[in-house]
Amino acid sequence: MKYSIRILTLVGLLGGALAVSAQETPPPADNPASVADETIMPVEDAPLLAAADAAPPSDGAAQAVASEEPALSVAGSGTIIPLIVMDDVPLTDAIKNLARQAELNYMLDPKVNFGQPGPDGRPVPQPMVSLRWENITAEQALFALLHNYDLQLVEDPKSKISRVTPKDPAAPDPLVTQIVQLKYASPSNILAAVQGTLSDKRSKVVADVRTSQLVLVATEKELVAVTSMIEQLDTPTRQVLIEARLLETSMNPSTKKGIDWSGTLEGQNIAWGNNMQNGPVDSESTRAPLATSWPKLIMDMTGSGVGAHTAFLNADGVSAVVSFLNKYAEAKVISTPRTVTLDNEPARIEVTTASPIINITPGTVQVAGGSSIEYTNVGIILNVTPRISANDFVNLKVEPEVSRIGETVRRQVSVGTGQGGVYEADKYDIRRIQTRVMIPSGNTLVLGGLVQDDVQKGSTKVPLLGDIPVLGGLFRADSKTRRQNNLMVFITPTIIQDEDFQPTKTDFLKTAVPSSDNVEEDWSAWDSGKSAKAMKADQAAAGGTFDESH
Numbered sequence: 001m002k003y004s005i006r007i008l009t010l011v012g013l014l015g016g017a018l019a020v021s022a023q024e025t026p027p028p029a030d031n032p033a034s035v036a037d038e039t040i041m042p043v044e045d046a047p048l049l050a051a052a053d054a055a056p057p058s059d060g061a062a063q064a065v066a067s068e069e070p071a072l073s074v075a076g077s078g079t080i081i082p083l084i085v086m087d088d089v090p091l092t093d094a095i096k097n098l099a100r101q102a103e104l105n106y107m108l109d110p111k112v113n114f115g116q117p118g119p120d121g122r123p124v125p126q127p128m129v130s131l132r133w134e135n136i137t138a139e140q141a142l143f144a145l146l147h148n149y150d151l152q153l154v155e156d157p158k159s160k161i162s163r164v165t166p167k168d169p170a171a172p173d174p175l176v177t178q179i180v181q182l183k184y185a186s187p188s189n190i191l192a193a194v195q196g197t198l199s200d201k202r203s204k205v206v207a208d209v210r211t212s213q214l215v216l217v218a219t220e221k222e223l224v225a226v227t228s229m230i231e232q233l234d235t236p237t238r239q240v241l242i243e244a245r246l247l248e249t250s251m252n253p254s255t256k257k258g259i260d261w262s263g264t265l266e267g268q269n270i271a272w273g274n275n276m277q278n279g280p281v282d283s284e285s286t287r288a289p290l291a292t293s294w295p296k297l298i299m300d301m302t303g304s305g306v307g308a309h310t311a312f313l314n315a316d317g318v319s320a321v322v323s324f325l326n327k328y329a330e331a332k333v334i335s336t337p338r339t340v341t342l343d344n345e346p347a348r349i350e351v352t353t354a355s356p357i358i359n360i361t362p363g364t365v366q367v368a369g370g371s372s373i374e375y376t377n378v379g380i381i382l383n384v385t386p387r388i389s390a391n392d393f394v395n396l397k398v399e400p401e402v403s404r405i406g407e408t409v410r411r412q413v414s415v416g417t418g419q420g421g422v423y424e425a426d427k428y429d430i431r432r433i434q435t436r437v438m439i440p441s442g443n444t445l446v447l448g449g450l451v452q453d454d455v456q457k458g459s460t461k462v463p464l465l466g467d468i469p470v471l472g473g474l475f476r477a478d479s480k481t482r483r484q485n486n487l488m489v490f491i492t493p494t495i496i497q498d499e500d501f502q503p504t505k506t507d508f509l510k511t512a513v514p515s516s517d518n519v520e521e522d523w524s525a526w527d528s529g530k531s532a533k534a535m536k537a538d539q540a541a542a543g544g545t546f547d548e549s550h
Contacts, residue, residue: 084133084141090115094129094145095164101138109165112151173219175202180214180227185234187212193233197226238343238495240386240394245336245490248402251482252329258477260460263319323477335380340496343388352379355405355426378403378428386493392441394493400447402487403430431487441495450487456480
């Protein structure tokens with residue numbers, strides 16, 4: 001009996017070795033060159049077992065073969081195997097070998113009785129596996145094999161032992177939990193897209209904003225589609241460099257030539273009466289005279305001759321303004337702001353001054369008056385929103401604005417009965433453009449047309465005298481003023497590439513903390529208001545020494 005067992009054992013080992021050596025040879029192909037280029041896994045790593053053609057040994061022989069089974073090296077669950085080849089291998093043997101390569105502890109459900117004795121005492125026939133896979137893990141190969149034969153792998157969370165059991169055709173696909181770490185995208189942005197992909201009502205996705213992760217609870221099929229979609233959406237957001245140049249020019253020439261007789265012929269003040277020695281008094285003040293030197297006409301109003309207390313007639317003297325002058329003023333304001341912003345994210349550049357606006361509320365009988373101050377930004381404001389197209393064009397939404405404080409306006413305002421007065425407020429000159437354009441990356445867009453040209457002409461002359469040829473120029477004055485403002489906006493968007501960034505070396509975080517932070521370390525008693533004794537005590541407390549030689 002012992003000799004028969006030994007003979008069967010040797011026959012079994014020899015048959016297994018022949019089967020393994022036979023399966024190492026790749027299947028024949030039509031193209032010999034393609035066969036030669038294939039990478040075949042070594043014998044000890046290959047998930048190959050004895051062929052089913054070997055005669056089933058007796059129980060003793062089977063135990064001897066199991067005890068002397070060679071130990072195959074484990075590939076690991078995440079290791080990519082270059083080539084897996086099986087030819088007519090029993091299903092249970094293929095499952096056992098792939099589970100070993102994937103480092104999975106498993107057991108067969110009693111319902112999976114392939115190879116076990118049936119009611120008639122004979123082994124239940126099992127499918128023979130023939131396959132050829134490249135560049136997959138042992139775990140992926142095991143799941144594919146089980147799925148092909150309507151089997152599933154159910155893991156016990158306590159014992160960590162998986163059970164190979166038949167699938168229930170009526171049962172829904174099991175849910176699998178997977179956590180996806182996002183690299184660039186925000187979880188809130190990806191959440192809506194992922195939820196639209198899930199078709200199973202039991203599936204769900206939860207976003208963790210703190211760690212930028214997505215928790216997916218879905219079926220295997222859904223996870224494959226969702227993971228692929230996340231990989232395409234979770235990409236670095238491209239950035240755009242915005243270079244702007246705002247050029248504002250203003251020109252203000254003026255000219256005035258001639259003789260203006262308005263002071264003589266336009267505002268003559270004539271007064272009649274006594275006590276006019278110092279001229280007529282102002283209508284708003286009975287004490288201050290308007291002038292001290294007036295031409296006086298003495299008239300006898302009593303018939304008794306000229307006296308010191310008779311009536312006087314006063315009038316303004318002769319006044320004329322001679323002008324022969326040209327003026328010219330020119331100003332140029334240039335601003336060149338730069339900024340970098342993400343694709344489809346707005347960027348705002350401000351070079352402004354906060355100007356106060358005073359609001360006064362008049363008081364009433366029931367409510368006391370008051371005032372408040374508000375501020376508005378006056379200067380240059382540029383709002384830009386870029387959007388990168390597929391062909392490296394940049395779709396720009398541009399809103400440049402240039403504002404400044406204008407002249408002061410005085411208005412008579414009436415508030416209620418008997419209230420009101422003259423109020424003053426500043427005018428604001430605001431020029432703004434709102435447009436959307438398409439520009440190739442690195443090219444410059446020129447925006448103009450904000451031209452303001454204000455020409456004013458004036459003429460003053462004495463009637464009849466101003467129309468006399470040649471001599472009429474002595475009684476005529478002409479003036480002309482022009483104010484011209486022009487705003488030009490140059491914008492250059494450039495798509496930033498990865499090689500445009502350069503790392504900056506710094507050792508700031510590696511710098512040690514100073515041992516002393518006394519602000520008076522370099523101050524002597526000559527420089528400080530403290531006494532030498534007090535400074536010496538401060539230095540000693542800070543860990544330093546006080547030098548009295550200063």
